[in-house]
Amino acid sequence: VSISPSDLIAYAALNQPEDETSPAGGAIDPDTRVVFTDLAANDKVEVLSSAIADTTQHITVRGRATNGSLAQETVLLNGTTPVVLNANTFERIESAALDADTAGTVTVRRQGGGATIGTIPPGERGFTRLFIKAFSAAAPKDYYAKVFLKNAHATLSLLDAVVKENADPTGRITFALQNTINDSEAPVNRLTAPVNVTAFGNSDITLLAATGTADLAAGSAIGVWLKLSLDADNAPIKSTYTIELDGNSV
Amino acid sequence: VVIKLFEIPIETSQMPLYTVNRRDRALYIGTAADKPADLDGHVEPGSLFFESDTAKVYIYTGNANNGWVDITAVAAAGVLAADSRG
Numbered sequence: 532v533s534i535s536p537s538d539l540i541a542y543a544a545l546n547q548p549e550d551e552t553s554p555a556g557g558a559i560d561p562d563t564r565v566v567f568t569d570l571a572a573n574d575k576v577e578v579l580s581s582a583i584a585d586t587t588q589h590i591t592v593r594g595r596a597t598n599g600s601l602a603q604e605t606v607l608l609n610g611t612t613p614v615v616l617n618a619n620t621f622e623r624i625e626s627a628a629l630d631a632d633t634a635g636t637v638t639v640r641r642q643g644g645g646a647t648i649g650t651i652p653p654g655e656r657g658f659t660r661l662f663i664k665a666f667s668a669a670a671p672k673d674y675y676a677k678v679f680l681k682n683a684h685a686t687l688s689l690l691d692a693v694v695k696e697n698a699d700p701t702g703r704i705t706f707a708l709q710n711t712i713n714d715s716e717a718p719v720n721r722l723t724a725p726v727n728v729t730a731f732g733n734s735d736i737t738l739l740a741a742t743g744t745a746d747l748a749a750g751s752a753i754g755v756w757l758k759l760s761l762d763a764d765n766a767p768i769k770s771t772y773t774i775e776l777d778g779n780s781v
Numbered sequence: 782v783v784i785k786l787f788e789i790p791i792e793t794s795q796m797p798l799y800t801v802n803r804r805d806r807a808l809y810i811g812t813a814a815d816k817p818a819d820l821d822g823h824v825e826p827g828s829l830f831f832e833s834d835t836a837k838v839y840i841y842t843g844n845a846n847n848g849w850v851d852i853t854a855v856a857a858a859g860v861l862a863a864d865s866r867g
Contacts, residue, residue, distance in 0.1 A: 533783075534783050535783065536783060536784065536785040538783075539785035565789045566787050566788060566789060567790060568788075569790050599794075623790075623792065624790075625792075660789075660790045660791060660792060661790070662791045662792055662793055663792060664794070665792070665793040665794070666793060666794045666795060667794075667795045669824070669825070670843070674793075678787075678789065697786050698788070701791075704791075757789075757791075759791070759793070764795060765793065766795060767792075767793060767794045767795050768791065768792060768793040769791075769792050770790075770791055770792075771788045771789060772788075772791055773786055773787065773788045773789070774786075775784065775785065775787070776784075776785050776787070777782060777783065777784050777785075778783050779782055780783050
């Protein structure tokens, strides 16, 4: 069977610092994705699994409360019965993290069977926002965050792979690719630019140009760095950035 | 052709706790609890902070993360030098 879009997955890097002193980047975190749909309005959230047997795992959902403060709540899954996180009304979601693998797919959604925020497949542990707790200051600042675009197909390579910027609503993000597949470059902090990368920009970058190899092999991932350039005293941002992975498949 | 889009949520915040004219350097006075986190990134490099409860003096380097350097000894030497000149 040919590669389908569902075989292409965006994962976080292992280092997801929320300060300006801890290491950034690193290798792929195959347990944590970076794609989810944020709340359309302030709301409480609920969680449930697709498997009745999932009753022993805890999930921690983190977000910002309506006053802007970070808030989190941990609940025990109750199989396919929704469990509402009652302690907080969230203004946005930052992350969700399981403490153990599940048998079913875990869904985080708005309470009362509302819109799905994100799902966690069996064997994975959660999802996260990028640039959590980044902030502008009196002088301009550049933040860097790394994601991995993985070809999760069992056997087929993604041919002539190319990474593109699809949407940049803030106009503040550029991207670059690592020079090697499955890399683990980890700058000393998220204010430090990675070294082994292509130039940052908004233009398409082929895997061939970045790594010397045109095809993204089955099970392989390419590191993509996002550079967030904040002006002095840049206004707060709550937005998204859309990156695109294209290729061909036999 | 296989095409997959990844819409990734992001955020940043701003900490406009102090409005500072970038040309100005200032002397801030407060207790140790007031410094430096609340001022980091919001004051002009070269600004001074006198920590009233410890009698220490700090200068701000411009580093947004713990950018305050203890110059109490330098300040004390300056006072002594001034005293010695009468």
